[in-house]
Amino acid sequence: MTYNSPYTKDDFLRDDRGPHIWCPQCGIRPSIQCFAGALAQTGIDRDKIVVVSGIGCAGRIAGYMYCDSFHATHGRAIPFATGVKLANPDLTVVVFSGDGDLFAIGGNHFIHATRRNIDISVFCINNGVYGMTGGQSAPTTHMGAWTATSPYGNCEPPFNLPHLAESCGAVYVARWTPAYTDELTQSMREAIQTRGFSFVEIVTPCPTNYVRYNPTVNTGSKEHTRIDHSADVHSLQYSCEAQLVVGTFVRRQRPVFEVQQNNRTQT
Amino acid sequence: MVDPSVMTGEHFWMGNIACAEGAISAGCRFFAGYPITPATEIAEQMARRLPQIKGVYIQMEDEIASMAAVLGASWAGRKSMTATSGPGLSLMLENIGLGIMTETPCVIVNVQRGSPSTGLPTLVGQADMMQARWGAHGDYEIIAYAPSSAQECFDLTVLAFYMSEKYRVPVFILSDGFVGYMTEKVVVPPAESIPQFNRQKPNVSREKYLPHHLADNEVPPMAVFGDGYCVHATGLTHDDRGYPDTTEQAQDILIKRLIGKIRLNIDDITRYEATYLDDAAMVVVSYGITSRVCAKAVELARSQGIAVGHLRIISVWPFPDHLFRWSFPDVKHWIVPEINMGQIVREVQRAVCGQGTVTPVSHAGGDVIRAEKILSVLKELCK
Secondary structure, eight states: OOOOOSOOGGGGBOTTSOSOSOOTTOSHHHHHHHHHHHHHHHTOOGGGEEEEEOSSTGGGGGGGBSSEEEEOSTTOHHHHHHHHHHHOTTSEEEEEEEHHIIIIITHHHHHHHHHHTOSOEEEEEEOSEETTTTOEEOTTOOTTOOBTTBTTOOOSOOOOHHHHHHHHTOSEEEEEOTTOHHHHHHHHHHHHHSSSOEEEEEEOOOIIIIITTOTTSOOOOGGGEEEOTTOOGGGGOOOSSSOEEEEEEEEOOOOOHHHHHHHHHTO | OOOTTSOOEEEEEEHHHHHHHHHHHTTEEEEEEOOOTTTHHHHHHHHHHGGGGTOEEEEOSSHHHHHHHHHHHHHTTOEEEEEEOHHHHHHHHHHHHHHHHTTOOEEEEEEEEEOSTTOEEEEEOOTTHHHHHHOSSSOOOOEEEOOOSHHHHHHHHHHHHHHHHHHTSEEEEEEEHHHHHOEEEEEEOOGGGSOOOOOOOOOSOTTTOOTTOOOTTSOOOOOOTTSSSOOEEESSOBOTTSOBOOSHHHHHHHHHHHHHHHHTTHHHHOOEEEESOTTOSEEEEEOTTHHHHHHHHHHHHHHTTOOEEEEEESEEESOOHHIIIIIOTTOOEEEEEESSSSSHHHHHHHHHTTSSEEEEEEOOSSSOOOHHHHHHHHHHHHO
16 A cells, blocks of 8 residues: 655654663564554644653664654553643654553553544553563563562463453554554554544563563464454453464544543533 | 733732632633632633633643643644642653753642542642652652732743743742632733743754753753654653664763753743842741741731841742852751751751751641741741
């Protein structure tokens, strides 16, 4: 598919920041290649795009994007982005961060921004652990997995992130892995272009601090995944053994926060 | 043209309302907050007023999110504010630290109540003075003003925005439950005589713009999101491009500049009021609501022939050490009443540096210190 855009993917990557900090085999780097491609495909004026990240390995993404970007405190990327979007609705605002940042310390902000239908996109690198601090268990760690802080096996069930996003009211919900380069790029583009709160989960277990100790973890390769756009979001809970379902599960419309607010204050 | 956002004229307002109107008059067009006694009226007034003047009000899910949204709105180009009380401020501190590190202009109003923890939600306290100064982790300098009347809630909120934009730093209004709820005459001047400062914008191209490069006055110009400068800001230690640089050298340059831009400009930031200082060997030091009873205590003492002066500190942070060391060298006794168990009194002791005695008059919170109690301390010191 061709796109009418003045930009290429490389226009969105800072060329003066190499080498990047991520490990070999980490899924973040290919994911931001997809992200840069998606931004280019939208054709949106680069000066009107803001990328916000929290803390952690994925929290570093904002710093590598060539556009306005902000590296916020741990878990607070979404409320920061909410302030940006409401203060200047002409900006396209994307939060790109990790599972611990968005769903442990930042979980409350996620559910409320989704409920309000703030017109931002949230992309989540779900690597299953706290990677940067050395592989501690996260709200996305599989049951039974060994991590630095679950040495007897993780005893907590992980979040089903697409289900969480859907139940809070997200208007676009997808899950991919970096193995699906084209699909992930297209999904990010759709999410950015969707009016309202959109969410894309990118499942890519940490090679250094998770898969190394849990070799049976599903790393999201194409042979261990299956595309099912019509999958019921309730069924998307994943375990080490099961095949991972990917796809775009939710597309719907709901009035965004600013419209709801303006309709009431202008009457 | 008359600015419809500025309510020029005389009003009968409570301090919290005056605070909100001061913010609006200063150009504040974004408020994110969370309800808390005794600060909620500020949020309520902003919720009513901001939509009328193309501003944005949002009630967030907590104070952490409120402060994050305020920073985001500031980076998107709006003058932004939040208001809370001690328990809420405890939650805001992490993002206030981020605001300091990323040099984000914004104003935080803390209407102090009895504390710690849930404390006395509806009653006065002044025990968050050190929290405002040191609450976020790390080394920094902050600016804080303490109003003692509804009029000052208006005036100092205007000033707080001015200083936050000028020095690119979060600025506190350290109000309290009694000042916030006190209803008094407030005069709002014509819009053109309300001092406004808008953050400086870069005047160079994107390629040449260094977001954290030293300007002459140590405060770098600020390109906001959407200006076309592709800025990156981070809470990590960063270089003059704004990029992470987690080295001892970068830390040294950055932290010294962040602190220096406040310390070097202390004369510009400082506000105080000195009464009867000319012949006074004994001076009452006060701030906030306590100033009101101190003024009465000083008048009572004067009427009884005691040569006492009154130094009202309006800008509590950065602490105006120079007043004590240089401006009033003949003072022998400093008396510091405050509604806490001794916070600013320590600053006075440090600033006086042994050149006089310093006597605290403490109150644990819940009410003002009675003027008669302060008078009895003054009389005791005269013996």
